Structure formats: structure tokens, C-alpha cells
Amino acid sequence: MDNKIVVPGEFLCTEEEFMAYTGTYVEEGIIRAVVMGRPVFDLINRRVYIKPVKDVKIPKSGDVVIGLVEQMRDEIAMIRLLGYDVNKPFKHEFRGVLHISQASNSRIQSLYDVIRIGDIIRVKILNSYIPYVVTAKDVKLGVIAAYCSRCGAPLVKEKNSDALRCSSCGNVETRKIAPDYMFTNKR
Numbered sequence: 001m002d003n004k005i006v007v008p009g010e011f012l013c014t015e016e017e018f019m020a021y022t023g024t025y026v027e028e029g030i031i032r033a034v035v036m037g038r039p040v041f042d043l044i045n046r047r048v049y050i051k052p053v054k055d056v057k058i059p060k061s062g063d064v065v066i067g068l069v070e071q072m073r074d075e076i077a078m079i080r081l082l083g084y085d086v087n088k089p090f091k092h093e094f095r096g097v098l099h100i101s102q103a104s105n106s107r108i109q110s111l112y113d114v115i116r117i118g119d120i121i122r123v124k125i126l127n128s129y130i131p132y133v134v135t136a137k138d139v140k141l142g143v144i145a146a147y148c149s150r151c152g153a154p155l156v157k158e159k160n161s162d163a164l165r166c167s168s169c170g171n172v173e174t175r176k177i178a179p180d181y182m183f184t185n186k187r
């Protein structure tokens with residue numbers, strides 16, 4: 001918790017642990033941040049407050065960011081938002097929720113048809129508070145790097161085909177890929 005930055009709405013602790021003080025609010029016994037900043041858990045006075053920070057860029061509605069599929073079920077996935085660019089990561093950890101209705105323009109039965117854990121995906125953020133909600137629907141959005149569910153090797157997009165084939169074991173999988181998908185077979 002020491003150097004972590006929290007964003008508005010983020011969970012801090014329960015009311016049993018600390019008293020809500022500056023920059024926080026209570027909702028059903030849970031203390032959350034009102035402002036972005038560093039949470040201070042004052043053990044002497046048993047209260048929690050936020051030291052606001054202003055110089056930190058936080059993602060907002062409409063931003064297009066690169067994320068890592070961290071956890072998922074059939075209908076929902078948790079995306080760790082890495083940065084605006086693969087080479088320019090955020091200094092702090094942000095996460096977004098991707099619902100199946102926002103994952104693809106075509107009808108899909110399960111999120112597993114379009115993303116898998118470990119994929120790198122480009123998403124657009126739809127709100128400006130926690131929890132972030134993201135979409136992968138637009139043409140330019142989607143998976144930019146996918147890895148084989150069996151062996152972890154990169155999945156290669158064949159020319160003139162939507163199928164992704166494992167470069168190592170030959171396993172074939174599907175994704176909702178972005179136009180600039182990283183592993184493509186040019187032949």
C-alpha cells in the first residue's frame with residue numbers, strides 16, 4: 001500500500017479498520033477514495049485519509065490504452081491497463097472490466113472465443129472512475145498479441161485467414177484481433 005496511488009471510488013479499507021477522514025467516503029461500511037492520491041493509514045488516530053497528487057496522469061473516458069488480460073470468465077474479463085503505448089507504461093496500476101457485450105461486433109457465445117488470459121489487447125475506456133469499463137468493439141481495437149492456450153507460444157495469423165495458429169504446437173484458436181496484430185505470417 002505504501003506507494004500506491006488510488007483513484008476516485010477505489011477501495012481503501014472497512015470502517016472497522018479505520019475512520020474515514022479527508023478525501024474519503026463511506027459506502028455500506030466500505031471506505032473509498034474521493035480524490036486521486038496516496039492513501040495514508042494513520043495508525044495513531046486510527047483514521048485513513050488521502051494525500052492528493054496532481055502530477056499523475058490517469059486514464060479517462062475515451063482513452064485508447066493497451067492492456068493485459070489478467071483474469072476472465074465466460075462473460076467478463078479483468079484487464080490490467082498497461083499504458084497508452086506498450087513502450088510508455090502507466091506509473092501506476094489501473095484495471096478495467098471488459099464485458100462480453102463490449103468484446104466484439106459479432107455475436108459470441110463466450111469471451112473465450114475472442115480473448116484469453118495473457119493476451120495483450122487494445123481497448124477504449126468508457127468512463128472516468130473506478131471500476132473502469134472498457135470496450136474492444138471498434139475496428140482498431142482488439143487483441144494485438146495472443147499466445148497459445150496449450151503451450152504459450154505466439155499465435156500467428158495466417159495470410160488471408162482469420163485463424164490464429166500456434167507457431168510451436170499447431171493449435172488453432174480464435175480471437176478478436178486488431179488490424180495491427182503483431183504475429184502475422186506474411187507469406
Ligand SMILES: [Zn+2]
Nearest residue numbers: 148151166169
Ligand atoms: Zn501451442
